[in-house]
Amino acid sequence: MNVIGTVGLPGSGKGEAANVAEAAGIPVVVMGDVVRAECRRRGLDPAQHHGRMAGTLREEEGDDAIAARTLPRIREAAAESDRDDTVLVDGLRSTVELERFREAFGDDFTLVAIRAPFELRAERLGERGRDHSDSDMAALRERDEREVELGLGDTLERADVEIDNTDSLAAFRERVREVLGVADAESGSSDGDPADAEAPGAGGDGA
Numbered sequence: 791m792n793v794i795g796t797v798g799l800p801g802s803g804k805g806e807a808a809n810v811a812e813a814a815g816i817p818v819v820v821m822g823d824v825v826r827a828e829c830r831r832r833g834l835d836p837a838q839h840h841g842r843m844a845g846t847l848r849e850e851e852g853d854d855a856i857a858a859r860t861l862p863r864i865r866e867a868a869a870e871s872d873r874d875d876t877v878l879v880d881g882l883r884s885t886v887e888l889e890r891f892r893e894a895f896g897d898d899f900t901l902v903a904i905r906a907p908f909e910l911r912a913e914r915l916g917e918r919g920r921d922h923s924d925s926d927m928a929a930l931r932e933r934d935e936r937e938v939e940l941g942l943g944d945t946l947e948r949a950d951v952e953i954d955n956t957d958s959l960a961a962f963r964e965r966v967r968e969v970l971g972v973a974d975a976e977s978g979s980s981d982g983d984p985a986d987a988e989a990p991g992a993g994g995d996g997a
């Protein structure tokens with residue numbers, strides 16, 4: 791098994807990295823999906839309660855709650871992987887989660903930090919416009935602070951591999967393919983949309 795986790799501040803490129811993985815037949819497990827599933831189980835709207843539910847789970851089950859609930863999803867996904875049991879895990883947020891994954895997967899776990907400066911992330915999120923907070927700079931600064939407080943900064947520092955996402959999207963996607971070990975193996979082209987590549991496992995948008 792080869793488990794690749796990503797960590798990065800909002801808008802750094804985690805979702806894009808997940809798209810690249812899916813296009814290469816590598817299943818993606820989104821840690822936030824665990825939280826969304828729990829919202830639904832409790833009859834709550836994930837769009838409204840996602841943030842609070844993450845905190846509730848940590849209070850009820852410990853700081854590693856989301857990582858612990860993600861583990862079986864990773865093992866299931868690995869069994870379905872087209873690529874040597876490789877799985878991408880989108881969105882670690884704390885060192886407790888990192889330790890949980892290191893404990894479960896040992897040397898088979900690689901943490902990848904995705905970095906881009908605040909202004910660039912703000913600009914890209916403004917263009918993404920997935921929801922109202924994407925174009926709100928003050929909200930982004932608050933989100934950054936909250937994430938760092940919860941341990942995202944320390945987790946970034948402990949990554950095994952760094953990806954600097956300050957260049958073009960094509961360059962970023964190529965670097966992600968390199969880290970995933972699928973460089974040149976799929977499309978042979980670096981500037982197309984990942985959806986253009988062979989995508990045997992691609993289904994959702996990973997968000």
Ligand SMILES: Nc1ncnc2c1ncn2[C@@H]1O[C@H](COP(=O)(O)OP(=O)(O)OP(=O)(O)O)[C@@H](O)[C@H]1O
Nearest residue numbers: 800801802803804805806914915918957958959962
């Ligand atoms: N190198 C790049 N050049 C241009 N746009 C980029 C680049 N990298 C990412 N983007 C775009 O920036 C936006 C944010 O990236 P993405 O959605 O991958 O971030 P994220 O880390 O998943 O953010 P969040 O945690 O808020 O979901 C997306 O619209 C993405 O297509």
